[in-house]
Amino acid sequence: MAGKPLFLQWLLISVLAEFLQFLFSGVTIGATYALVGLGFAIIYNASHVINFAQGEFVMISGMSTVSLLAVGMPLPVALLLAVGITVVVGVALEKFAVEPARNASVVTLIIITIGASIFLRGAAEVIWGRDFHSVPAFSGSEPIIIGGAALLPQSLWVIGATVVVIIALRWFFGRTRTGKAMLATSYNPLVARLMGINTRFILSLSFGLAAMLGALAGILIAPISLTYPSVGVMLGLKGFCAAILGGLGNPMGAILGGLIVGVSEAMTAGYISSAYKDAVAFVIILVVLVMIPNGLFGVKGTERV
Amino acid sequence: MIARPLLQVTRLGCHYGPIQALDDVSLTVGDGELVALVGANGAGKTTLLRAVSGVQPASAGAILFDGVDITTLAAERRVRLGIIQVPEGRQVLGPMTVEDNLTLGGYSRTRAEVADTLEQVYAMFPVLKERRGQAAGILSGGQQQMLAIARGLMARPRILLLDEPSMGLSPILVDEVFEKVAAQKAQGTTIFLVEQNAFLALSVADRAYVLEAGKVILSDTGEALKTNEKVKAAYLGL
Numbered sequence: 001m002a003g004k005p006l007f008l009q010w011l012l013i014s015v016l017a018e019f020l021q022f023l024f025s026g027v028t029i030g031a032t033y034a035l036v037g038l039g040f041a042i043i044y045n046a047s048h049v050i051n052f053a054q055g056e057f058v059m060i061s062g063m064s065t066v067s068l069l070a071v072g073m074p075l076p077v078a079l080l081l082a083v084g085i086t087v088v089v090g091v092a093l094e095k096f097a098v099e100p101a102r103n104a105s106v107v108t109l110i111i112i113t114i115g116a117s118i119f120l121r122g123a124a125e126v127i128w129g130r131d132f133h134s135v136p137a138f139s140g141s142e143p144i145i146i147g148g149a150a151l152l153p154q155s156l157w158v159i160g161a162t163v164v165v166i167i168a169l170r171w172f173f174g175r176t177r178t179g180k181a182m183l184a185t186s187y188n189p190l191v192a193r194l195m196g197i198n199t200r201f202i203l204s205l206s207f208g209l210a211a212m213l214g215a216l217a218g219i220l221i222a223p224i225s226l227t228y229p230s231v232g233v234m235l236g237l238k239g240f241c242a243a244i245l246g247g248l249g250n251p252m253g254a255i256l257g258g259l260i261v262g263v264s265e266a267m268t269a270g271y272i273s274s275a276y277k278d279a280v281a282f283v284i285i286l287v288v289l290v291m292i293p294n295g296l297f298g299v300k301g302t303e304r305v
Numbered sequence: 306m307i308a309r310p311l312l313q314v315t316r317l318g319c320h321y322g323p324i325q326a327l328d329d330v331s332l333t334v335g336d337g338e339l340v341a342l343v344g345a346n347g348a349g350k351t352t353l354l355r356a357v358s359g360v361q362p363a364s365a366g367a368i369l370f371d372g373v374d375i376t377t378l379a380a381e382r383r384v385r386l387g388i389i390q391v392p393e394g395r396q397v398l399g400p401m402t403v404e405d406n407l408t409l410g411g412y413s414r415t416r417a418e419v420a421d422t423l424e425q426v427y428a429m430f431p432v433l434k435e436r437r438g439q440a441a442g443i444l445s446g447g448q449q450q451m452l453a454i455a456r457g458l459m460a461r462p463r464i465l466l467l468d469e470p471s472m473g474l475s476p477i478l479v480d481e482v483f484e485k486v487a488a489q490k491a492q493g494t495t496i497f498l499v500e501q502n503a504f505l506a507l508s509v510a511d512r513a514y515v516l517e518a519g520k521v522i523l524s525d526t527g528e529a530l531k532t533n534e535k536v537k538a539a540y541l542g543l
Contacts, residue, residue: 177408177412180401180405180408180409181409181412183398183400183401184398184401184409187398187399187400187401188396188398190360190392190396191392191396191398193358193359193360193380193381194358194360194380194384194389194390194392195384195409195410195412195413195456195460196380196381196384196385196412196413196460197381197409197412198379198381
């Protein structure tokens with residue numbers, strides 16, 4: 001007699017566990033998209049350039065970590081250095097590729113970043129080869145069971161680090177002089193210059209900051225998803241999708257956009273087919289561009305005369 | 306008699322691509338003077354201010370500030386020298402608070418200096434103190450112009466470059482803005498005023514220049530220019 005309710009109960013629990021499982025993986029990958037999307041937003045704000053080399057920052061930090069571990073460095077040191085190397089690459093990208101073409105149109109600058117991304121990927125293949133590499137998890141790989149779903153400790157690192165980054169960025173833009181100067185430059189570059197803000201420095205800083213965010217995404221996700229020279233292509237595009245969905249140039253929008261893309265992707269992979277996983281982000285881009293071109297939280301794209 | 310020159314523009318030329326916006330412009334602003342630059346729309350007045358601020362490169366000639374050649378100096382370095390521009394059309398940072406606009410105005414100075422000047426500026430513009438926590442974009446046009454001027458004062462200008470401060474304001478507000486300008490002059494700040502409203506500008510100015518199609522065509526004291534037949538016909542509508 002008790003067989004039927006018990007079966008229903010079991011069914012309910014397993015459905016819930018399955019859902020939780022998809023949610024965990026969605027939020028984890030969504031957090032990395034959010035970090036990459038934030039990078040897009042920051043550079044866009046400083047220069048109206050969409051930096052398509054953003055995904056390569058993710059790759060460089062992951063691959064650097066692999067190399068630094070290979071020469072025997074302890075994991076925390078390797079991670080920090082990998083982020084440092086990526087920031088140097090980001091600033092160099094601005095100095096040697098974007099800055100010399102400063103007076104060119106925004107479209108030209110965007111094409112330059114596409115070229116830079118191809119160059120960086122090619123250079124990575126020459127330096128590191130085309131193999132897949134794994135990076136050890138920061139603190140073990142014994143999953144934590146919550147409601148029947150397994151949560152990797154690395155997922156907690158990803159989510160925790162993203163939360164810390166969000167708080168730090170809010171403080172930086174809301175409380176510090178340099179952060180406010182960056183905002184001022186994004187609102188009105190001419191007025192920023194008339195106030196004595198060195199907008200060239202702000203542009204360098206935005207590339208450094210974006211590279212740091214991409215690098216963080218790279219070292220956080222590498223233990224989960226492996227790293228290889230073209231790992232940045234998809235992550236970059238999905239981060240771009242996150243930024244578009246949230247409203248280009250809106251940092252908090254990019255974070256929410258990243259989570260939405262990540263969770264929809266995981267749900268699609270779980271409930272429909274993992275073959276459609278990568279399509280989700282691009283369907284979202286199409287829908288957003290057609291239905292709400294300014295994104296969920298974007299300001300209307302009006303030009304002041 | 307002209308006071309010791311603070312700003313000297315010598316044979317300045319400026320181009321936007323092939324278009325010549327300024328041609329062989331020479332003028333001087335003495336220390337403590339209020340000098341006006343009048344002229345029609347498109348005469349090159351704003352271009353001249355942009356060149357002095359360093360956001361528009363000069364294609365010929367030189368700009369000297371306090372005897373030092375600043376023709377190729379970066380804009381942010383000029384701000385540190387005390388060359389402060391209040392741009393045309395107010396251009397407050399709309400999404401940021403009134404207070405953030407003001408503190409950013411003092412970006413080139415130390416935190417303590419900024420805090421000090423902020424109190425003085427609030428004393429001068431009580432309405433800005435009242436609305437310090439509000440977004441600058443929701444202020445009225447007149448208040449935004451006050452904010453733009455106050456933001457300029459936060460940098461402690463040695464010379465204040467004012468671009469069309471009367472633009473888009475009602476006559477009462479224009480009077481209010483010009484009272485503040487006169488108060489600044491009384492405190493010893495050198496002012497270089499660009500105005501389309503020639504009558505107003507000539508009334509407050511010690512001396513003035515008339516710019517036409519990128520060239521200085523006349524210069525004299527404000528009062529003398531007001532009675533000049535050519536100026537009367539072309540700019541005062543008399």
